[in-house]
Structures are given as C-alpha cells and as structure tokens.
Amino acid sequence: MFSEREDESTSEVIVMDEGQNYTAFSSRGLLDMIGDLNDKALEASRMKDFIGVLGGRFLNWAQRKSLFPLHLGIKCCALEMAAAGAPRFDAESFGVVFRSSPRQCDVLLVNGPISKKFADPIVRLWEQMPEPKWCIAMGECAISGGPYFQSYNILEGVDTVIPVDVYIPGCPPRPEALIDGFGKLREKIIRIGAVPSGETEARGTPIIVADD
C-alpha cells in the first residue's frame, strides 16, 4: 500500500515535469495515461537504458547539429556575423541558420554593447526563446563593455543580465572565431546535454574561445 502510493506520486511528478518542458505533445492527459504503464513496463525490462542511451545520443546529436541563432545585429560584430554566412565562411554548412523570430531559435548571439535602453529588450528576447537555449557573447563589448567600459550608458558585459555559455573575444572577432565558438558550444552540448538555462551549476563554467 504505502510503497504503491509513493510510486504513483513520484511517477506523476515526473510526468508533469516532462510534459512541461521536453515533449512534442503537451497534452497532459495522454502522458498521465501512458506514463505509469510505460514506467512499469520499462522498469521491468531494461528498455529504459536502451531508450535513454540511444535516444539520448541521437537527440544530443540533433541538438548540437542544428543551432539556430537569432537574427539580431547590434553593432560591428553583426557584420562579421553576416560575413560568416557569406561565401568565404559558410556558416550554414555547419547547420547555423539565422531565424528572425526568437521562438524558433536556440542560440542568442549577442554581438555588441548592451546599453541601458537595450537591457530590458534583450532580457525579453532571451525569455522568449524556448528551452534548451544558449547564449554566446561575441566581441569585447558584449563580454565586458570593451572600449566603452567607461561609458555612462553601457553595461559591463551581457553577463550582467543573462547567463553566457561561450565568450568569443575580439574587436570584432573574425568569422573563423565565430565558427570556432559554435564548435566550442557543440563540445559543451556533447558534455552536458540539453540542460535548461536556469540550472547554472549544471550548465558549468562558460567556455572562452582560444583560451586553451
């Protein structure tokens, strides 16, 4: 009796959590119906390991192979971002496709100084992006304020408002550096997988390109 109740409660909790974040169908009833049955069946056999490992690997591969950055041009680095999509440095061949709507993006590419006026909109853009999402700070201005660190209107880096995963130093960094930054982000995704951006300690320390 007692143990059964525990099982039900735990399974329900798991299902609700899953249904909130990572699934194609958010219809709660379907999950509730399937959830318990699935769990028991999977616990019985060791299919859970198969699904966990194989599906985890494939989904991880998919997540790191198609990173859609937000089409957001702030300052000089935006032109290097555009040059990265140009024939010489073909960013699309690495699965980097720029989308204009934050709902359809995975990566927020902050390429410029964050002024006091833009602090609220960029936080809003970040919150409009669905999990799992990543943030790349491109250029000195986005990292630390850069040459404008003394200014009265510039925040000292975008990491004062949103958590950053990869720093790409340079003023502006070359497109090769940008592509390398995406590569570093892929390595990070291989290591830690799709961790929601809220769990900062699970996200680990940010990577600095060309720091090794």
Place this chain on the structure above:
Amino acid sequence: MTEDIINMRDWVRTAMDFVSENTIGMSRHWEYTDSVAWFLTEFMMCVMVFGGIMTTLLVLLWMERKLLGRFMDRRGARTSLRSLWVGENGVTAGEWWNQLPFGTGVPIGMLNKALNEIAGNDHKLEAVSRVQNRSYHGVWWLLPGFFQNLADGMKFLTKEHMVPEKADRYVFEIAPFLIIATTVMCFTFIPLGPNFHSNNSEMSILFLMAVFSVAPLGVFFAGWSSNNKYTLLGGIRSAAQLTAYEIPLLVTVLSVVVLSGSFNLVEVIEFQADSGVWNIFLLPLGAVLFIVVMVAEVERIPFDMPEAEAELVEGWWTEYGGMRWGLMFASEYLRTYAACLLFAHFFLGGWEAPLEDTIPFIHYIPHITWVFLKAWFIFIFFVWFRAALHRVRTDQILEFGWRWLLPLSLVNLAMATVLRLWAYDGVKEEWPILVPILISSISLVLFILLSIDEDPEALEAQTRPFSVQTVDVASPGQHRK
C-alpha cells in the same frame, strides 16, 4: 494499365489475403475474410505511400539547401552523419555503447570503430578534403548535408512548447495540426506508380483540390490566434492571396481535365501514356500558369507575402516554435512536393518514362523512379525562382492574380476545349503528331518574343515604366495615396 515490374498493390493484396485467410478464415468469422484483407491492403498502401513521400521529402530539403548554396556561391549544408560517432573537434561522447545492457552495444562499438577507420577525422580522405576546402568531408556515400534536416526535425522534438499568454490557446494548438493533416490528405490520391497508389477513385482531382485549399484556413487560424500584429497581417495576407490564386489554379486544372476527359488522376496519366503526347506539349500555357499559381499557393518567393521576412518578422508563424513550427515547416514543403508531383502527373506524363515505346528495355526501370525524378526536376525550378527573383508587394500580387492569371487561365481552358473537340483523333485515340509540334513551336517562338521586353526609348528617357503608385506632392508627410 501500364505494366510495372513493381506491382505493389497486387503483391500487398496477395500477402494480405494470405494473412487474413490464415487468421480470420480459420475462425468462425470466416465470411469477413475478404473485407479484412481489403482493409489491410488499403491501410498498408496508405502507410507505404506516405512513408515514401516522407522519406523522399528529406531529398527535397537537401536539394533546396544544396542548390540554393550553389546559386549563392556557397556550399550549402555539409553536416554528415559522421558526427554521430566522431564528436566535435575531437570531443567524443565516450564509448556510450558500453552503457547498453546485455552487451548489445558491442556490435555498435565495432561498427563505430570501423566507420572511424573509413571516414574518421584521421582518415586521409578527410584530411585531403579539408585541405582542398572540398564541399564534403570524408566519403561521399555519407551524403553530406542530407542529415541536416533530420537533425533539425529531431531538435524540434526536444524544444520547449510555448504558448503566448494572450493567445487563443485552443485555436493556437489546433492550427498546425489542421495544416499538416490536410496536407497529408492530399497524398491520398497522388499515385506514385501505376500500381502504387493508396486510393484510385473517380473525382480524385476534385477531392485533391478541395483538400489542398483547406490549409490556408489553418494559416489564417494560426495568424489570428497568436495575438500578434505581424502574424495577424500575415494571416490576412495569406487569406487574400490564396483566394485570389485558387480560381486560376482550379481553371487550369479543369483545362487538363477537359483535355484528358477524366477527373481521375490515374486516368489522366493513362490518357497521356496512351495518346502518346504529354500534356505540356499541348498546353504549354497551362503548364506555365500551373507552376506560377502553385508557387503562390505554397507561398514561396516571389509570392511569399504571408511570411515576408523583411517587414513581417516571420509572418504568420512568428509565434510558433518547437515541434509545432516544425510541423508547419514540414507541411510547407509537403505542399511544395504535392505541387511538383501534380505538375509531373498533369503535364509530364506521370510515371511514363520519356520515349517509353522507342527506347528498348526502359520499362524494366520501375516507374516510381520517373515520378520522383520528374517531381524533383520541377522542384529545381522552385529553388531557381527563389534564388533569382525578388518579393512582390501585396497589391501587386493581387493585381497580377486577378488581371493576368484569371483571363489567361480562361484562355487556356478554351484552348483545351478546342483541342479536345477538334484536334483529338477519337478513332485511333491518339493525337495527330502535327498538333503537339505546331503548338510547342508556336509557343516557343511566342515565349522568346515576349521575353524581349527592353524598351530602349523608355531607357533613354529614363521614364519610370513601373511607377504603379502615383504621388501628388513629394514632400514628407504630404504624399498620401
């Protein structure tokens, strides 16, 4: 019926007969044997047709990426499945196959090691390709860039599902499924081969067109329910544009029906095969009209006003993300695919091989090959338009639809009627060979003449031939209307 070495429907029917006789036929419900077998056959055929379409959809997406890249002097997508076992920049996921229970991962590990030998990061082909800046790394049979779309689709599955707070939640959730469901229903009546169709009914073209024009309703739902001004404008634009272009589409399809004398898609193709002439040589104007109208129907450049990236951020699907956006994305390309297949069936003789009667042994090639090849060939034109053309304005697109496409489609219908009534040889049931030659040559000459639209006098005077907007006073704030 043309004979095909892939006689899929009969094979499935025999298999299902065997199954049902050995299951139902044994039981005391033996009188349902035939109906069960029929049901199973239809179900299996639907599954196979839809599976074939979905798998080859990846080819379509791949073609778009690669061709667009080539037009733009880029390389296009280059991701290969190799990155599954070779990690990023040497960082691999560890030997994850050892985590699989019962030692079932051992063959996977051996396969990975073998593939690393063949196409790993340290393979000489890989190194040579990197040095030569080749468009693919490693070996060709890994289809570089082909699996990029697979990765995108799988990523959409893992994205969080967001519904805006002020959105109309139920309509917002229903719209994508309305679009994708109606799009999939189109393929019920599109045959992939003489014996490879899920349903062969009379009036199949009527049903096809009816279902094909339901998806715009879902588009309007999506745009309205997102409670966003951009999406609302996109939805309204798509409603206006698709109503303007439905009528020329139907009239053009009607001309094909008149020419072939049947509302059944299979019979239309059979008529082209029997009468010996593809419809494109009899109705070149109809073919042009059909492809232009279809570009507008599937909302691609130059007629992609509903998702005009420049002014409306992402158009009517701005607020959609995650799997629902992935479904809409897939349905866009499925509609394009349906358009290409319909063009192949209506005008390019469907599954009939080119010069099938003259070239020997060509009928040993399964006919499904020709269907797909023709459809992909038409898709090349879609990508070409997207790479070469600009986006037209809303008023211009409506003006074009009502003032040019509708009269032209009526002219085309009249041509089809005249041809069918006077030129078609009903006794031998084939076209006199002079008719297609005359029509094709005349229309070719007309096309060449019309494509020379240089106006030297206007160029010299630098007048503005295309000033569609009249402005009275040119001072800021003054010129309204």
Place this chain on the structure above:
Amino acid sequence: MAEMWISMGPQHPMTHGLWTLKVKIDGETVVDTEPDLGYIHRGVEKICEARDFTQIIPYCDRLCYASANTWSHAYIYAAEDLLEVEVPERAEYIRMVAVELQRIASHLMWLGAYCPDVGNLTGMVWCLREREMMMDLMQELGGSRMHYNFPRVGGVKRDLPIGFAMRCRAKLKLFLDRIQEYEALLDESTIFLVRTQGVGYAKAEEMINHGVSGPNVRAAGHNYDVRWAHPYSVYDELDWEPSVERPSIKGSDCYDRYRVRVEEMRQSALMILDGLDKMPGGSETYHEPGDPAILAKAPARAAEGQTGHHHFEDSRGESMFYLAGGGEGRGKHPYRVSIRSPMFITIPYAAKCMIGYKIADIPAIMGSFDPCIGETDR
C-alpha cells in the same frame, strides 16, 4: 481594418541595426511613423574627452561599423585643423585609396543589406563575397579586418605594402566586372523595378533643408559633393565626377538611390586606379613607418582655446567633427568632441518619407537611405 501602431524593432530584419520604428498602419497603408533611437548610445563624445588625440582614432573607427576608414579620416582632418598640421602628398594619396576602398565596401554592404529587404538573398551573398576582397585590401593597409586604426595625425600609420598596388588593380578590375552581375540580377529583374520604382519620392531641396546629404541628394539630381564644395584631399588631381542620377519628375525614388550608389562604386574604383598611377614616389616603393614621406611631425598638444572642424564626404552623407581643444592644463585632450552623423539626421526624414505607402515598402524605402545605427547613436 482599424488603425493600429506596430513597433518594428529593436530586433527586426528591417532595421539594419538596433532601433525602433513605430508605424501606424491602416490596413496595409502606413499612416504615421515615429523613429526611436538610442539603443546603442555609447557616449563616445564623453569618452573622447578623456583620451588624447591618437587614442580617439579607434573610437572613430567603431563609430560606423560599415565604413570605418571614412570616419577615422573625418576625425583626422578635423584634428589636423585643430593642431595645424601639414600632411605629405603621398600620405594624402594613401588616405584617398583607403577611404575610397572603404566607400566601395560600405556601398557593397548597403546593397547586400538592401537585397533581402526586397526579398532576394542571392544579391546579399554576392555583395558580401565582393566585400571580402575590399576588406582584404584594407586589411593589408590597416592590419585588422574591420577596424583599421589606419590614419595618424600628420599622415598614415603605414605605407602601402609591397605588391599592394598590383593586387589592388587586379581586384578592382575584377570588381568592375562583378558590378555588371549585380545589374544583371537587379536591373534586369522586373520585380525589382516594380518594387523600387515609384516608391519613396524625395526632392533635392527639401532633403537639403532636412539635413540629408551625400548620395541621397545626388540621387535627386544635383551633384553636390563635399569633395568639390569643401575640398580636403587630392581629389583635384584625379579625374572624377560626382556620380549624379537623373530622377523622375516627382523626385528621386528608391531606384535612383540604388543606381547612384552603384555608380559611386564604379567611380571610386576608377578613382583608386587613377590615384595609384599618380601617386608621388610611385605606388611600388615602400617607406618605413614614421618616414617623413608618409608621416609629418605633429604636435601632441593643442593651443589654448583652439578649435577645429572639418566637413567630410562620408559614404552616407556629409559627416563632420568639431573639436574644441585646450582648457587649462589639458591640451593633450580635446575639451569637447562633437560628431555630426548623417544618418542621425536622415532617419527621421526617411521615416517621414514612407508615409502613405504600403507596409511592404517600409524596408524598401528605409533601406534605400542606407541607415547605419552605429554612427546614429554614437
């Protein structure tokens, strides 16, 4: 449909940068507009008051990310007016080469950003492809890829590298052929003509009255150019004519503004080819950095109460620096640096210019004025 306000931006494909255009629409027609700037205001004018005259150059590079050299040169001429410096002839030629290369690159970036505004991605990618060539050439001069920090008070940082002239000639000749590709892609396309002709009418006199200058005025049919009206460099020794477009009767539309920029790219390329031939000392010789042939001796301090200003033909219009030097004991730093940005004045005019047209014309009209927000917000 009722009238409603749409806020385009700060993140929007139409705004080539970071600003907001509030549009009041009635159905598909634009009824009223209101620009809102200042999203990347960095206070450069305040920071420059704490820098000396050489330290200011990188900030001027970063004023406009699309044309760095023109802005640093605009500052340099003002600083030389302040510090009373004579510049050697060869340095002037090298500056001319750098500025015109940057003008080509900037116009290429404009065309590349303008093609997706009217719905074509191919033109953007092609323009960025040619822009890479120009950036390689300027990279040989300045050493960096985008922000060159090239000029110095009294000259330039470096002489032309050995073989630069040969590479420059070859690439410019290739570029002159590539321009015909763009014209084949854009001018031959009826849809492009339909989209750009007859929208965004603007007349010359009212543009001047609104403070708009540069290519936008030349597109309206008057060849006013700071390079001959307030001459500052070796343009008198080159054979060139400011490219002027013949507008329609109602004024210049987006098509004129596109044509005049393409003509300017051609003009600048020919100008560089001419300047490389006429360069004193020959374009193949190389002087060490600091050689008096390319860098004159310049004082580091400004006299008391001295001011300097200079009007400069930027790739977007007439840009200007006003430096108030001196102040007690701080002659090393300018007391006040004031920057005249052409786009800061042009954007409100362009926003007013699109009233009465359709929503789809907003990117076409705003893009045709070539907005650059880095210089606008400063």
Place this chain on the structure above:
Amino acid sequence: MAKEITAEQVLSAATELVNDVSDFGDAVNAEVRHHTGGRRKHAYVYIEVVASEWRELALWLKKSKSVDYCSMVTGIHWPENADAAWQVVVHLLRTGVVNPPVVNKRVHETKVDVGALSGNSVPMEFEISMTIPDTREPCVPSVADIWVGADWNEKETWDLVGIDFEGHVGMRRVLLPHDSPTGYHPLQKQHKLRYQEFNEMYDDPQGFGRKPEDSGRVK
C-alpha cells in the same frame, strides 16, 4: 572645367558676406577665418552673435544669403568661467542645391560648373558661436523651423548637454533612455566617466569585485 572650388572664390565670397553682416551692429560681429590644416587653407565665416539676435540673423542668412543647410548644433559646458558657462556652436553650410530643372516633361540633372560660381552661389562654411552666462536652465532660440535639419540636432543637444531651445516643439530624449532622471545630461562637466580615476581599476584589475553602476536598475 575646374574640378573644385578655389580658395579665391571662397575668400571673395566670404569677405563680401562678412561686410554685409556688419549691418547688424555690434550684436553680431563676423570675421573671415581660415582652416589651418590640410593641403588647402580655405576660408570660412565665423560669426559671434548674442543669443537674442540669433534668430534674426538665421532668418537673414536663410532669406538673403541662401544658407540652406544646418550641419550641426554643438553645446559646450565651460564651468570654469561664469560669464560664458554655456556655448552653442552652430555649423551651417551653403550648398546651393536646387531641384533638377524639368524641360518639356523631362528631368535634366544639374551638374554644377564649379569655375563659374560666385557670390551667393559659392559653397560656404559658417561657424556661429553664442555664449550664455551661467544659469540653471540655459536656453537659446530654436531654428528648427528655419532649417528642419536643426530639429534633431537640437533634440540631441538638449538630451546630452542640457541646453534648451525655446520655440522647439516636441523636445524629448533621443539618445538616452526615456526614463532617465530629469536634469541628467551626461555631457555636462560635473558628470565624470566611470573609473575616471583608474584607482579602482588597479585595485581590481580583473574587475571581479566591481558591479555596474546600475546593477539595481536592470535585471
């Protein structure tokens, strides 16, 4: 044809213009100044005007001297000397741009013959300077209705320097955030830059300890 304006043309036009300015009396005193850098030391007109007289002078320049282009409005804060604590420098240009002539319904673009320019048609630079004694709210008359180009320049001058322009409609912040505190104009000299003295930089070179000034304001 002459490629560009010669120094003689500019000098003659400038001297003639300066003589005409003398009608205004001692409220306005003009002089011909010369650029001191570059290859050509061209002349330009420097006018010192009392703020109250500025508007008539502007109208006169617009009407009778066809000065059609306001380039820049600059405000400077001199807290040291009390009698001229605020200075407004206005840069004007005479471009001579006219609409292209229409001959029998054909537009013909105008290509200026530079050598033939003289008098009021010579392109000319003007630098007009006016000073205000030390006050809390400095104010000068606005010329935004004479040259529309001065509109946003004056907005920016009030936004950054804090010099108000009377008669200017719709004065608002253009570069600073709209919710900036009233009376905060960063280019006034009492406002220092962040880390103006670099001590705290040296105390904490990596900058781990410091917070942005506005850590509370933004998320």
